[in-house]
Amino acid sequence: MSGSSRGTKSEAVSTAEMEKSVLRLEVNYRGIFQKSLAYRITNDLVYAAHSEGKTAFSNGRYSDDPQRNGVPCANFAFFSDALSEDDLEAVASASMDIDRANVVVVLDDTMVKGLEPWGHYGIRPINEKVIPGGTLLIVSRRKPEELIRHLEKKTFDYNIAILPGDQSFAGLWYYRDDATDVRTIAAVARVAPEIVGIHSVEEYVKKKYNDAAKVKSLQEAYDSVVVREVKQSEGIAWPHSKPKLPSWDSFDEGIVVKSVERGFTLGPRGQNRNPNFKRGTSKTQRPVIRFDTCIKCTLCWYDCPDECFDPTADGLYDVNYEYCTGCGRCAQVCPVDDCIVMVDDLNFEDNSSPWEMYKRDAEGYVKWLEEKKGKVRFMPSPVTGKGVRHTEIKAAVPFKQDGGN
Amino acid sequence: MTTELVDRKIYEREELATGTDAVAHAVRLADVDVFSAYPIRPYTGVMDRLAKFIADGKFDSEYIIADGEHSQFEIAKHASSVGARAFAGSSGTGWLYATEALAATATDRLPLVALVGNRALDDPGAFGVEHNDAMLVRDLGWLIVWASTAQEALDTTLIAYRVAEDPSVMMPCAVAIDGGYLTHSQHIVKIPTKEAVQKFLPPYNLGTRRMHPDNPVSIAPQINEDWGMEIRRQNWEAARRARGVIYRAYKEYNEVFHSSYANPFFEEFMMEDAEIALIGMGTVTSAAKAAVKLLREKGVKVGYVKLRWFRPFPAEELRESLSEVRAVGVIDRDFAHGGPDDGGVLFNDVRAALYHSSNRPQIVDFIGGLAGREISIEDVARMVRITANHKGEGELVTWIRVREGNGAGMERKGGD
Ligand code: SF4
Ligand code: SF4
Numbered sequence: 001m002s003g004s005s006r007g008t009k010s011e012a013v014s015t016a017e018m019e020k021s022v023l024r025l026e027v028n029y030r031g032i033f034q035k036s037l038a039y040r041i042t043n044d045l046v047y048a049a050h051s052e053g054k055t056a057f058s059n060g061r062y063s064d065d066p067q068r069n070g071v072p073c074a075n076f077a078f079f080s081d082a083l084s085e086d087d088l089e090a091v092a093s094a095s096m097d098i099d100r101a102n103v104v105v106v107l108d109d110t111m112v113k114g115l116e117p118w119g120h121y122g123i124r125p126i127n128e129k130v131i132p133g134g135t136l137l138i139v140s141r142r143k144p145e146e147l148i149r150h151l152e153k154k155t156f157d158y159n160i161a162i163l164p165g166d167q168s169f170a171g172l173w174y175y176r177d178d179a180t181d182v183r184t185i186a187a188v189a190r191v192a193p194e195i196v197g198i199h200s201v202e203e204y205v206k207k208k209y210n211d212a213a214k215v216k217s218l219q220e221a222y223d224s225v226v227v228r229e230v231k232q233s234e235g236i237a238w239p240h241s242k243p244k245l246p247s248w249d250s251f252d253e254g255i256v257v258k259s260v261e262r263g264f265t266l267g268p269r270g271q272n273r274n275p276n277f278k279r280g281t282s283k284t285q286r287p288v289i290r291f292d293t294c295i296k297c298t299l300c301w302y303d304c305p306d307e308c309f310d311p312t313a314d315g316l317y318d319v320n321y322e323y324c325t326g327c328g329r330c331a332q333v334c335p336v337d338d339c340i341v342m343v344d345d346l347n348f349e350d351n352s353s354p355w356e357m358y359k360r361d362a363e364g365y366v367k368w369l370e371e372k373k374g375k376v377r378f379m380p381s382p383v384t385g386k387g388v389r390h391t392e393i394k395a396a397v398p399f400k401q402d403g404g405n
Numbered sequence: 406m407t408t409e410l411v412d413r414k415i416y417e418r419e420e421l422a423t424g425t426d427a428v429a430h431a432v433r434l435a436d437v438d439v440f441s442a443y444p445i446r447p448y449t450g451v452m453d454r455l456a457k458f459i460a461d462g463k464f465d466s467e468y469i470i471a472d473g474e475h476s477q478f479e480i481a482k483h484a485s486s487v488g489a490r491a492f493a494g495s496s497g498t499g500w501l502y503a504t505e506a507l508a509a510t511a512t513d514r515l516p517l518v519a520l521v522g523n524r525a526l527d528d529p530g531a532f533g534v535e536h537n538d539a540m541l542v543r544d545l546g547w548l549i550v551w552a553s554t555a556q557e558a559l560d561t562t563l564i565a566y567r568v569a570e571d572p573s574v575m576m577p578c579a580v581a582i583d584g585g586y587l588t589h590s591q592h593i594v595k596i597p598t599k600e601a602v603q604k605f606l607p608p609y610n611l612g613t614r615r616m617h618p619d620n621p622v623s624i625a626p627q628i629n630e631d632w633g634m635e636i637r638r639q640n641w642e643a644a645r646r647a648r649g650v651i652y653r654a655y656k657e658y659n660e661v662f663h664s665s666y667a668n669p670f671f672e673e674f675m676m677e678d679a680e681i682a683l684i685g686m687g688t689v690t691s692a693a694k695a696a697v698k699l700l701r702e703k704g705v706k707v708g709y710v711k712l713r714w715f716r717p718f719p720a721e722e723l724r725e726s727l728s729e730v731r732a733v734g735v736i737d738r739d740f741a742h743g744g745p746d747d748g749g750v751l752f753n754d755v756r757a758a759l760y761h762s763s764n765r766p767q768i769v770d771f772i773g774g775l776a777g778r779e780i781s782i783e784d785v786a787r788m789v790r791i792t793a794n795h796k797g798e799g800e801l802v803t804w805i806r807v808r809e810g811n812g813a814g815m816e817r818k819g820g821d
Contacts, residue, residue, distance in 0.1 A: 259621035
C-alpha cells in the first residue's frame with residue numbers, strides 16, 4: 001500500500017469568497033504579566049462585535065501555555081459579518097497560529113524589537129503578520145519614528161498607530177485596572193471600525209462596567225490615537241534569524257537537540273550559551289553598568305538567573321544582552337549606588353558588549369550611558385506590582401578616572 | 406552435554422534450557438551493558454540466570470534492580486540514551502505499570518530490547534499466558550515479535566537487537582514469549598559462541614544522539630504542535646523501513662549460524678496447496694502443527710501460519726501466503742472486548758490485511774488459551790472444521806475450551 005494520497009482535481013477548493021468578510025486581530029502581550037489584560041481585550045471585542053450582529057470568536061495561542069514571565073504571547077480574535085460560526089472557525093482558526101492580521105495590537109512597545117515565543121527557534125518581527133493596509137497598533141509613550149527604527153522593513157505600505165500609554169500590568173494573579181483594556185478596544189474601533197464601531201463599544205462598556213471613568217477613558221483613548229502610514233521603504237533589515245519549520249525528512253530523528261557545548265574563556269561572550277534560544281526579547285529594560293564605579297564584588301555574575309555575565313580579565317563583569325531577560329536582579333543585588341540601573345530597552349539599538357565599549361573609551365562610555373539613563377529611574381509594573389514608578393535623581397555619579405582597572 | 410552434532414566454530418555447546426534461560430544467554434552474548442530488573446514471573450528466570458552469569462565471571466554488565474517496573478524501564482531507556490546496550494523485561498501487569506516509560510522509549514527512538522513473558526493482566530490475578538500485555542504497545546512505535554521455542558527465543562533476541570539498532574530503524578523491540586509454556590519448559594538449545602554473535606551483531610552506535618559530556622544533547626524537549634506531525638511521520642517511516650531490515654537481519658543470521666529461517670515474518674507449515682489455513686502466534690504452534698499433520702494424513706488440505714512479527718505487521722506477505730486459500734481461521738490468545746465483530750486483536754489485523762487480497766478468503770476467529778488454558782490438538786482440529794464449514798455470516802467468533810452451561814445464569818443480565 002502506498003502512503004501517498006491520491007488527489008483529484010475536484011478536491012481543489014478556494015476559500016477566497018469566504019475570506020472576503022473575515023477580519024483578524026492579534027494581541028501581542030507579555031506572558032503572565034499581561035495575560036488577563038489580553039484576554040479582556042479580545043473577549044470584549046468579540047462581545048462588542050457580537051452586539052452589532054457580527055459573528056466573532058477569540059482564542060489564545062495554545063503553544064504559549066504554560067506561559068513564562070515576560071515571554072511574548074498572543075491572543076487572536078476573528079470577525080465576520082457574513083459567515084456562520086462554523087465557517088468562520090473553519091476558515092480562520094484551523095491553525096494554531098495565524099499568518100496574517102488586519103490589526104496587530106502590541107501591549108508593550110519593547111516587543112517591537114522582536115518576538116521569541118518559547119516554543120520556537122528564532123526571533124520574529126512584530127509586524128510579521130500585518131497585511132497590506134493593515135495596522136500595527138502599539139501602546140506606547142514613544143513617537144512612531146522611535147518605534148519604526150526597530151521594525152522590519154516590509155514589502156508593502158501599512159499603518160502604525162500609537163495609543164499613548166504605559167506597559168500595563170494586568171496579569172495572572174493581580175488585575176490592576178488602569179483602563180488599558182477599554183482604551184485598547186477604543187483604539188481598535190478607531191483604526192478598524194469595520195471590526196467594531198465606537199458606539200457599540202461604548203454601549204457594551206457602559207453595560208458591562210457601569211463605570212463613568214471607564215467610559216470616559218474610551219473617548220479619551222479614541223481621540224488620542226496617532227495614526228501614520230509606514231512606507232515600504234521604512235524600517236530595518238531584520239537582524240535576527242526567523243523561525244524555520246523543517247520538513248519531516250530534513251531534520252534528525254530521535255527528538256534530540258544539541259545542548260550548550262561546555263566552554264568558557266575570560267571576556268565578552270566567553271561563556272558558552274544556547275544559540276537556539278536566547279530569551280532576550282523577554283525584556284522591557286536592560287541593566288546598564290558603570291564599570292568605573294564597580295567594586296568587582298561578583299554579585300551580579302553570581303545572582304543572574306540567566307547567567308548573562310561574562311567575567312573579564314580585569315575583574316569586571318560584561319553582560320550579554322542577547323540573553324538578558326531584564327529581570328532586574330543584578331540591579332537589585334549590586335551594592336554600589338547607581339552602578340547597575342535598569343533602562344528602557346528601546347533606548348538601545350543593538351546588543352553589543354558594553355565592556356568593550358568601556359575599554360575603548362571609558363569616559364565616552366559613561367557619558368553615553370548617563371544620557372541613555374537620563375535623570376529618571378524607571379520601575380516597570382511587573383516589579384512594582386502597582387504600575388510604572390518613576391523616580392528622579394539629582395545628578396549622575398561623577399566619572400571615576402581610574403575605576404575598574 | 407556437548408555433542409558432535411554442533412559446529413563448534415558457531416556454537417559453544419548444547420544446553421537444556423528454558424525460554425528465559427535462552428533469552429538470558431542472548432543477553433549475555435549480545436554483551437548488554439545495562440539491564441534493569443524488577444521481579445515478576447516469568448522475568449525472574451532471566452534475572453536469576455543473568456545474576457549467575459555475572460557471579461561466575463561470564464558476563465560484565467550493570468545489573469540494576471529498580472523499585473518497580475516504571476523505574477525499571479526508565480532506567481533502561483536512559484541507559485540506552487547514553488549509548489549503552491540495554492535490556493529489560495516484565496510481563497502482564499508489571500509491563501503495564503511501565504507504560505509511560507514504554508511509550509517514551511518508543512517516541513525517543515531508543516532501541517531497547519525487552520522481554521515480555523506473556524501473562525494474563527490483573528484482575529483476576531493469574532499467571533498464565535495471554536497476549537494482551539505485549540499488544541498494549543502495538544500502536545506506540547514498538548516492534549513486537551513472538552518466539553515459540555527456546556531456540557527461537559535466543560535467536561530472536563539477537564535478531565531483535567540487530568533490527569532495533571539498525572540506523573534506519575532505531576525503535577525498541579519487544580520479544581514476546583508465552584509465560585509458563587515457553588518460559589518454564591526445558592528444551593535442548595544450541596548456544597552460539599560469542600565470536601559468531603559478534604560477527605552478526607555490530608556494536609550499538611547511537612551516533613550524534615548519544616548523550617555524553619563530550620556530546621551534550623537534550624533528549625525529548627517540549628515541542629510545539631508545529632513539530633509533532635513531522636516527528637510522528639519520521640517514526641512511521643522507520644516502522645516501514647524496519648520490514649526491509651528484518652529481511653536482511655534473518656538473511657545474515659542464516660549465513661552466520663547456518664539456520665534456516667525462510668520468511669522472517671512467519672513460518673508456513675504445510676501451506677502448499679492448502680485450502681484452509683489457521684494462523685496464530687506463540688506456543689499454540691506445536692498443537693497446530695500436529696493437528697495439521699494428522700488432518701493432512703486424512704486428506705484435508707490445511708496449513709498453518711505461525712506469525713512471528715506482529716509489528717511491523719506483514720500484511721503484504723500474508724496476502725501473498727493466503728492468496729490461494731478459501732478460508733482462514735485466526736487463533737487469538739488475546740481479547741478485544743467490543744472490537745469489530747467482537748473478534749480478537751490478531752483476527753482484526755489479519756482481516757484488515759486480507760481486505761485488499763484479490764481472493765479475499767472467508768475468515769473466522771477463535772479465542773482460546775486465555776489465562777494459560779491449554780489448546781489441544783483436538784481443539785485445533787475442531788477449529789479447522791469450523792473454519793472449513795463456516796458460511797462467513799453471523800457469529801464469527803468461537804470460544805475454544807471455555808466451560809459452557811445451559812445459559813440459565815445469563816437470564817438475569819438483561820440486554821438483547
Ligand atoms: S536583568 Fe540582570 S540579572 Fe536579570 S537577566 Fe538581565 S543581566 Fe541577568
Ligand atoms: S554587582 Fe555591581 S559592584 Fe558587584 S561586580 Fe557586579 S557591577 Fe560590580
